[in-house]
Amino acid sequence: MSKSFTLLNTHSHYSLLSALPKIPDLVAKAKKEGMSALALTDNGNLYGAIEFYKECKKEGIKPILGIDCYLAARTRHDKVGGIDNKRTRFILLAKNEDGYRNLIKISTASHLEGFYYKPRVDLELLEQYKDGLIAIVPFGASELAQALRMKDEARAKTFLEKLSGIFGSDLRLGIGSEKTTKDTEELLPAVQALSASLHISLVVVEPVFYLEPEDKPARDTMLLVSAGGDPREREEHNEQEHLFPSASELAARFARFPDALAETSRVADECNLKLALGKWVFPHIDTGGVAPDEALRAAVEAGYARREIQRTPEAEKRVAYELDIIAKKGYAPYFLVVADLLRFAHERGILTTIRGSVAGSLATYLAGITNVNPLEYKLPFERFLNPERPSAPDIDMDFADNRRDEMIEYAKQKYGADKVAQIGTFGTMMARGSVRDVARAMGFDYTTGDRIAKLIPFGSQGFPMSIARAFELVPELAKLYKDDDETKQIIDMAKKIEGCARHISVHAAGVVIAPTPLTDYAPLQLDPKGGKLITQYDMYAIEEAGLLKFDFLGIKNLSILADAVARAKELEGVTVDIENIPVDDKKTFEMLARGETEGLFQLNGAGMTRYLKELKPSRIQDINAMVALYRPGPMETIPQYIERKHNPRLISYLDPRLQSILADSYGVITYQDDVLLTAIHLAGYSWLEVDKLRKAMGKKIPAEMEAQRVKLIEGFVKNGATKEKAEKLWRLIEPFAAYGFNKAHAASYGKVAYQTAYMKANFPAIYMSAVLTADSGDVERIGEIVAECKRMDIAVLPPSVNESFSGFTVVKKIGEIDRIRFGLTTIKNFGEGVAQSIIAERAARGQFKNLSDFLERVKDKNLNKKALEALIKSGAMDEFGERGALFANMELLLQYGKESAERSSASLFSALPASVGLRLVDSPPATQEEKLGWEKELLGLYVSGHPLDKFRHILEKREVNIRRAKEEYKEGMTVVVAGILQEVKTIITKKNEIMAFLNLADFSGSIEVVVFPRVWNEHKTLFSPDALVALKGRISNRNNTVSMVAEKAKALSA
Template sequence: MSARLFVHLHTHSHYSLLEALPKIPDLIAAATADGQEALALTDSGNLYGAIEFYKGAKIAGIKPIIGVDFYVAPRTRFDKEHRVDDRHARLVLLAKNKTGYHNLIQLVSKSHLEGFYYRPRLDRELMETYRDGLIAILPLFGGEHARHLKDNMKEKAEEAISWYKKTYSEDLYAEITHHPEIEDHEKLQKDIMALAKKAGVPLVAAHDVYYLKQEDALAREMVNKIRTGGTLDREFGGGTSDFSFITQEQARKFFEEAPEALENVGRIVDACDLELTLGSWVFPEITIEGKSHDEALRELAYKGFEERNLEETPAMRERVDYELSVIAKKGYSPYFLVVSDLLRYAHENGILTNIRGSVAGSLVTYLSHITNVNPIEYGLPFERFLNPERPSAPDIDMDFADNRRDEVIDYARKKYGEKNVAQIGTFGTMLARAAVRDVTRALGHSYGIGDKIAKMIPFGKQGFPVTIESSLAEVPELADAYKKDPEAREILDMARKVEGNARHVGVHAAGVVIAPSPVTDFVPIQLDPKGGKVITQYDMHAVEDAGLLKFDFLGLTNLSTLADARDRVRDRLSVSIDLDTVPLDDKKTYEMLSRGETLGVFQLASSGMTNYLQELKPTVIHDINAMVALYRPGPLSSIPAYIERKRNPSLVKYLDPRMESILKNSYGVITYQDDVLEIAIQLAGYSWLEVDKFRKAMGKKIPAEMAAQREKFTTGCLARGMKKEVVPKLWEQIETFAAYGFNRAHAASYGNLAYKTAYMKANYPVDYMAAVLTSDAGDVEKIAEVVNECKRMGISILPPSVNESRGTFTVVEKERSDLAQARFATTIRFGLYSIKNFGTGIADAIIAEQEAAGKFETLADFLARISDKNLNKKSLEALIMSGSLDDLAPPVGGRKTLLTHIESLLEYRREHQKAPVGQDSLFGTSLSSRQAELKLPEEKPATLEEKLAWEKELLGFYVSGHPLDRCKDALAKQKYNIKQAKEGFPRGVETVIGGYLESTNAILTKNGERMLFGRLSDYVGAVEIVVFPRTLKENEKLFSAGSCMMLKGKFSDRNGEASFVVERVKAL
């Protein structure tokens, strides 16, 4: 490499979280544009962007040098004493080869797991242990030698550089930079050059990069303020310092007096020759004694015939053998064995599972108890999941009951090794709205202006985020603010500089890697900053590039609900239900769905879906699967045709007779993504590889790709005899569908789960609804909706009771004559865990005492038997006000008597707790005499309004009744409840809602006029109302808390939530 050339060896990207600005593609583009033949990425203490950088640089034709700008502890990495170990030095390490790259992974991981103290830190022990294959550069500003020189500790500086020289030998360099604008830089640099010369350490020219252009200096300072929570100093002097991506021409001028430093850049570039093998899969270590992985999977599959009660016909054997051959040729048998093992553990421990996606098309996975639906019965193609031509690895998304998902991850750690398992990291990025808000605060502008600008930016869709640039082009109001308001322009300009940058590290919702050896043999790890879980520093894409397959452990609440209902039925009725074998032709289930009673049913509970089910009147599982698939953007418009054709099969028609074999079960309606793919294969001659590209092209909606696919599809259809006039009609049908349709296997899996939840609701209604209430605990609106549904079903909901409640919602049985009667018990009690200001500890103590010694016969009995110290005034008040002591309270006065004399109750309890254990029995003190000691003066009973207010405060909603009960007849005439109106009416369209005014808050406008905010609720929902001055002035007496009313007005969005702007009011 010529001394005239320069490349950057000390470069930070946005993955130096909130410290630097450049995105990796922009850094690579800048290096390429300047003719730099290599580039190093050295983010602060991490390798987050290493794989993205490596791949991008290779594509661009420049040499990638992977490195890290490390933090170095002043003592050891384990020393973390305040004011002693806060200050750290810096060290840049670059990987020369694979050994160096793997040592970087070890150093990064250990600095995070062992050395983290404000920052992830190395110490000398780690540097000595993992020094091979690395080039070390002592940074001019942060190096340990420089720190000591700045502190006038020359001997310590000499000791430090000598130690580094001894450790890294010929691979150590001292950095020099060019910053004449920084005070004392020239002196420090001269001292360092002298120190390095004395120690025999060569110099290297570098320019610590934090942004691409000098004009971005202020933006870089701003992201620092976002990180620290500070506000940008408007007199910021750092804007004159240059940490930009300088060109080769600039470098030649800057370092013309130190040519050897430029020459050493070339030496380092030549020494670094890292070649990574990406995309070569490694699987967890799973040993089956005496068998290969392929043999073990074959045995597992064939064993499944008997376990699944399937006949082993020649056709079935042919299908299994074909699938096994594809899996074996691709080397994926270990993956399937691990997934089967994880799901086996779940099944054996009563953890419900479901598998989503195209994997349900595999007979091998069904026989291996991975999936829950038989692909033969549903006509599911294996090739949609895996085929000989498909290059991508298998992807099996495992759903577990969300309250037990972590148990399966823990099992994986124990089975495959703690160090071999990690959850996948992910990055929270600064999307347009969030960037605006962050920037507003860091620049010191008022919250109001940032909030106003952010709300002008539309919400994006998952996978398609809205940008500031596109918003300025599409939202006139935002463009106008940008032109006319200097504050808005500054905020938006700054936000554009950081938009899309990584802001923080988090945990992927589902992804876990299981390696055959420690995860750090493949990728760097750290702790999740919030939860303390071990996570990969690479995101899911980089993890897969590094060779680790992603195992998706998803948590699904509906599975927890279903398992809870199953267990309640087992415990209460002694009935064991195998949810995998429930009959799929249960008449009661289909009748319930046909009546539209879908609340609490997976995938089928939305108002739109419910309406369609009432029209469809499903009779077979295929109807459920079809509705799950069709109720999505794109296919939604096909639902009416599906319903009409089910009712009247004579309406079924096919554009081409050959489509009948594909669409017969869906009455000729394209229902699944597979329908489109099979049409392309059978009618247009696509291969499975080509059809996979076709599907992806449709999903991306890139016009050029779609046009190319249309031409290919048309040519193929015509060549295979389709009528010319039919082809465009068929293309029109499939064009929208291909992008949005569910694959048939996914719909079958979700449809099957939806049916199971419906089956349990139809056949074990009270147990299922108790499970639904338990799952939704904490969500006031959802609970209110479920309680209302219970009442419609004839199920009473009672307040908690110290004698009948458990922790969660509890089914209460009265005397019964037989099992059939018990099956349809009609009462559910709130659980003790539901009470606010009442800990689970005291709740558990009450339940344990009740189970150990029986029900509490009197209030005195309760106070005497509960010795837990947490039964104090606050918790006793909560029990009384929530109704938990109603059946022990005095018949006259009830809750009011107990509340009025709560000090007497506490005093009685204190006196009793002082008595020696066994005193009652020794002196013959009976339960009745204890009760006599606890006589309380009678008080006037609490009013219904007081009871309801207490229940609302302690339980979150009304149980003994509802404030609206007094005007429910008038409300019954209202077509929509608040929840339906909020979800169903477009913003700005006039509508009418009715309800109970829970609370009000009047304010003065800038003009000194009164306006009002309030909360209106009905039996199932609530909404904020806004009453402007004119409307309030005309109707002020009607807007008092506690009033029942009908309101006419329009929904709008306020602070990201729906609100209702009132135009007219009528008292009820």
């Protein structure tokens, strides 16, 4: 029976929050049931089409691609509430490649034109793209059922006749066992009659949303998680309706309809889609009639002079070798497009850098694509491309994040708006998120789910954390699961939905550029949140569909660099050529040795800062090495790297042949390239073999790693190493199994890191003002940066109506040290419009002489009571008077401003009296506590002072410092810190006890503090917002976040 039946309406987890099965599980179930074909029809999309096609092919099952469409009540363009949110269902299946291409176009149009709560199709769209498609009207969920329930057989017949006129013999009438209403069974005779009279074959369509009976509670939970979903999507259904049926179940269920059951196989026989996956196409670029290979060669040749590189035999041989590989693989158009994009960026002054292994190419450096000379840094080209590597080239472009959209807009203008889109990506229900979602859906309070979720560690890039893995890493979680029934319920359910797609969004960097309209290759839609055009396929499916990903990643530090360079020219008249700054700048390395790393790219943070102070870097290679080593695994070798730098006598090599590979890193394996070159030179690997080694290490799959271990050790022994030495070599390599940086990537990022350090060391106030502006939306970060400025003896002042611009500003005065002013738009409750009015008036007529001058000249309608109060309290009007006095005279100031505006707008014949000047009523000054409170309220932090000022001397004398505690104290060490409590959050534990989470801040930064019930009960009277306390406790470093567990507390008193 199973081989003569095909399921034509199955759904995967890509029917977001409606279906449970992941595609491998869905296909495996079909194979287990002996099915020879299977259709995937996710709700309104093609998200999983490519993955499903590949999985079916791998398992020997015929893949049928389709969509469970939403059919609009009227047309797809109509969007009237109460009418057009009513829709019915309609199934489309691709018979062949034409049908698949039409599915893409229909799905795209349903999202871009027909989206109204759901992506909708209409008859016009179906008529336009009908070729190659089989259409099924699923009776119970269709307009047909609605008509028959209303006894309107004429409407039912007309509906089917219209569809028959579009699809002809490719139209089927679907029946299933769903019981959406009590009268469905009663309507079946009428359906059969219509089928017979209109010669439309009946076919069984069983909607599948989960695989096993025990999955039903998980699927129901998933529907409850679907916040804001259509209630009809969350209706309770019995198991027969949405469970993957067995052959015997189907035979019994449809015994009355043998022809309809057999029709499923006839439909499957008609569907014979064959996709040629993985055959890449490149965007068209005008090369003036010259072949792409020759155009690239010409660009490379011109680069010798531009880069001032000598044409040595070594360089020319390498360039010829690289260009030959690129030509043979047909990648020249891809390189030319990248070069064109970067040319535009450079012409527009948009800072860029290139990540990844492409920096190992001399040809790309000469062509102006990469910024690092691979000869200078000894970077291998083969890590990027080699004759044996089958995967496509991957050139990751980083742009200043505030100008990334300009780059995408240029790509649209140059290559066609219909040929460019950003790549979609799927947010999945990861370990922590699934626990929280499930707890909420099951009716538990927030703290229950949050408490369990917080025990699950964060994953790392490329290695997401799973619940199963968390059990291995956190004994406390495993114990809680064993001992607590609620925890067990939540985790068992979370495991069922873990990894399911939750939503689609925009990939952080990925962009596709096609030679013809994108809908020739992939379905499109709008990003649900931002409205950007994105592909329905993720980056893996996009590559299979034939399009190579272009990475347009926005990097904040490039924006900071560009801003700092512009400010240096504007304020000091210095033109900084950031790409050609000296790489041996003494100030830069001295600053890094002091640990002044706040605001630097890749070099900040407590742990990195501690290592830099120990390392005292003296060359850019040291920075590259730290960028590479400061990762899980390789981090273990940092102390050894530091020791060998300071004591060269410690440098040794396990094998003499390693010296040529590791000499620049003091004999320490530092980069992924070191591992690969070791395998080549000491174990006889080819580049194809090391590529497999690299992938195995990246996946970190134990079985694959063990196979590589055995092979590598055999290779070491075969090439002259003893078994003991071979084992030692493996132990050197193993820490890089998952996290090793490739050397070219480290060199590229190391260069940007050095550039940020150079600007900070040589233009300190200018650079820090750029950092403050970039981070102006993050109050905590602003506090950390201001603390760094103070350590650097750079005064950070409150805003000023006479000196501030929109963002943070450097104030330069002859004979004075540069200072930084808060910007006007950094003031809470103060809008951009009135800020620009103040700046424009100042630019036109000079600074404001006094308070009355300000009130008379600034006439913006938004300078109301709330805005004026914000200016006064933040300190922006300090030069006009004491804050407390100005605040006490608010009504008088507002009245004066109103009268001034009236005088200004009066005609020449007005009888209004002239101004008699502004006299304030005497009022007591604001206390220091009031001023600091106002600054905290409106600027987010204390600026003109700090509540801890009276304790500063003793805290500094005793070296009580939060920043130092976070940088220098390791896991479990006892530390004393003191500060002001910025936040106090209490929760009730399972034992009905109170515990708390605090945020404690001092001059240097802040730290999260956990207070367990015993300590809370002992010291709870001390823990209130804005209280000054000293705490003793242990350092905790979970998920790379340094916090503290309090053991004792004491109030600070003068």
